Amino acid sequence: MQKNIVDKIWEKHLINHSEGNFSICGIDFSFLHEVTSAQAFQKLEDRGIAIMNPKQFIATIDHSIPTRPNRNEIFDLAAKNQVELLRHNAQKHDIPFFDFDSGHQGIVHAIGPELGITQPGMTIVCGDSHTATHGAFGTLAFGIGTSELAHVLATGCLLLKKPKVMKVEFKGQKEEGIYAKDLIMKLISTIGIGGATGYVIEYTGQVIKNMSMEERMTICNMSIECGAKAGLINPDQTTYEYLKERPFSPKIEQWEKIISYWNSFVSDENCFYDKEIIIDIFAMQPMVTWGTNPAQAIEINSLIPTKIQVSPAEEIMYENAIQYMQLNGGDKIEGTPIDWAFIGSCTNGRIEDLRICAKILKDRKVHPSVTLYIVPASEGVLQQAKKEGLDFIFKNAGADFRMPGCSLCLGMNDDKVPAGKRCISSTNRNFVGRQGTGSYTHLASPATVAASSIRGKITSPLEFL
Numbered sequence: 159m160q161k162n163i164v165d166k167i168w169e170k171h172l173i174n175h176s177e178g179n180f181s182i183c184g185i186d187f188s189f190l191h192e193v194t195s196a197q198a199f200q201k202l203e204d205r206g207i208a209i210m211n212p213k214q215f216i217a218t219i220d221h222s223i224p225t226r227p228n229r230n231e232i233f234d235l236a237a238k239n240q241v242e243l244l245r246h247n248a249q250k251h252d253i254p255f256f257d258f259d260s261g262h263q264g265i266v267h268a269i270g271p272e273l274g275i276t277q278p279g280m281t282i283v284c285g286d287s288h289t290a291t292h293g294a295f296g297t298l299a300f301g302i303g304t305s306e307l308a309h310v311l312a313t314g315c316l317l318l319k320k321p322k323v324m325k326v327e328f329k330g331q332k333e334e335g336i337y338a339k340d341l342i343m344k345l346i347s348t349i350g351i352g353g354a355t356g357y358v359i360e361y362t363g364q365v366i367k368n369m370s371m372e373e374r375m376t377i378c379n380m381s382i383e384c385g386a387k388a389g390l391i392n393p394d395q396t397t398y399e400y401l402k403e404r405p406f407s408p409k410i411e412q413w414e415k416i417i418s419y420w421n422s423f424v425s426d427e428n429c430f431y432d433k434e435i436i437i438d439i440f441a442m443q444p445m446v447t448w449g450t451n452p453a454q455a456i457e458i459n460s461l462i463p464t465k466i467q468v469s470p471a472e473e474i475m476y477e478n479a480i481q482y483m484q485l486n487g488g489d490k491i492e493g494t495p496i497d498w499a500f501i502g503s504c505t506n507g508r509i510e511d512l513r514i515c516a517k518i519l520k521d522r523k524v525h526p527s528v529t530l531y532i533v534p535a536s537e538g539v540l541q542q543a544k545k546e547g548l549d550f551i552f553k554n555a556g557a558d559f560r561m562p563g564c565s566l567c568l569g570m571n572d573d574k575v576p577a578g579k580r581c582i583s584s585t586n587r588n589f590v591g592r593q594g595t596g597s598y599t600h601l602a603s604p605a606t607v608a609a610s611s612i613r614g615k616i617t618s619p620l621e622f623l
């Protein structure tokens with residue numbers, strides 16, 4: 159029987175199959191961050207259980223930490239405790255911990271791939287919904303809760319039901335100025351926030367094949383925003399090139415052998431999918447959200463929907479969103495004045511994102527009424543950006559180039575968009591108050607964020623390219 163990549167990874171990791179029920183599955187690797195790991199460690203402590211294999215874990219700090227230069231000093235007591243507790247737990251259990259200035263500190267979903275930990279055919283978990291990012295490597299990766307994390311720490315296994323698989327293909331040509339972020343936003347706005355609930359998405363087709371690993375990560379990262387458990391892409395030459403000679407990658411002497419192993423996970427031709435969706439990207443424009451969930455997004459040259467355009471089931475959600483965002487149905491989204499702009503996060507804080515922004519910001523200035531934060535996803539990205547002189551371009555443009563972390567992606571650390579201020583952001587969630595109580599968020603690609611920060615209003619990047 160022809161099998162898709164999920165069938166193949168599932169079979170490889172199945173320890174005990176239980177028809178129609180939860181099966182026991184092996185988990186190859188888990189990432190830990192300061193927000194969701196403490197209770198899991200505590201559970202083990204309470205029951206006197208040791209960690210089964212500390213080598214299957216790494217830990218880092220990203221959500222609660224400051225992004226100012228002297229970030230080691232954390233003034234917020236709760237954040238300080240979270241960081242210290244993870245540092246302590248990692249040390250106690252012999253788990254590698256990527257601390258400030260270790261060279262590898264950063265957002266968990268950025269450092270896993272950078273270090274070469276994320277590899278095809280693996281199962282990866284983390285107490286974080288955007289674990290789907292790792293799917294770009296042909297990895298079955300998903301977020302779990304804290305009690306599940308305790309299971310994984312203790313046993314290296316999880317109870318899981320085999321997910322259904324949805325095939326998504328982007329048809330057409332990705333034009334200049336249109337990025338992976340625009341494509342995934344288009345999918346989410348087409349199928350809605352629950353459109354992929356109960357499924358893992360496999361992204362296929364030539365448009366995906368042509369993408370770099372960083373673009374693929376952006377796509378997989380946001381799978382969760384349309385309800386999918388995970389998103390993944392078949393590994394190919396681009397994947398293998400990316401993984402070559404990274405710290406945790408297999409040694410180059412084993413390369414041929416490992417590639418043939420990785421290739422064994424690629425979906426068979428004509429394999430079965432529970433559902434198939436095609437997204438037409440012909441002549442599409444950059445995407446931007448107008449509302450308070452990632453599906454409330456439109457092409458930048460179109461009008462904010464009016465009430466009569468939404469289905470009866472969505473009317474209340476529409477009303478709440480438009481009211482909160484202080485916008486009017488029927489108005490243009492392009493030209494909406496903004497106060498803040500943010501480039502960063504596990505969706506769009508990698509080096510290619512920073513290069514795109516630098517290209518747009520070079521020899522230009524951020525609008526005087528706009529605060530632009532550029533926050534690299536990891537220390538690796540920061541170092542690379544400095545090596546390429548991007549930091550100078552950002553500083554000359556008047557942007558604030560900061561230290562790595564989740565930063566303005568969520569108001570859980572010192573970085574916050576003030577109440578009543580409007581921010582265009584390269585992140586993945588525009589929920590009410592996500593970037594700070596009373597703030598307004600518009601999601602877009604890094605290029606659209608950079609272009610908007612120059613004009614002081616929502617602006618298409620096409621005019622800068």
Ligand SMILES: CC(C)[C@H](C(=O)O)[C@@H](O)C(=O)O
Nearest residue numbers: 193194221285286287288568
């Ligand atoms: C804090 C964490 C649990 C959360 C998540 O799971 O996604 C965060 O990363 C987010 O993006 O909202």
Ligand code: SF4
Nearest residue numbers: 288503504564567568
């Ligand atoms: S960058 Fe944002 S989405 Fe990613 S892990 Fe951090 S808070 Fe979550």
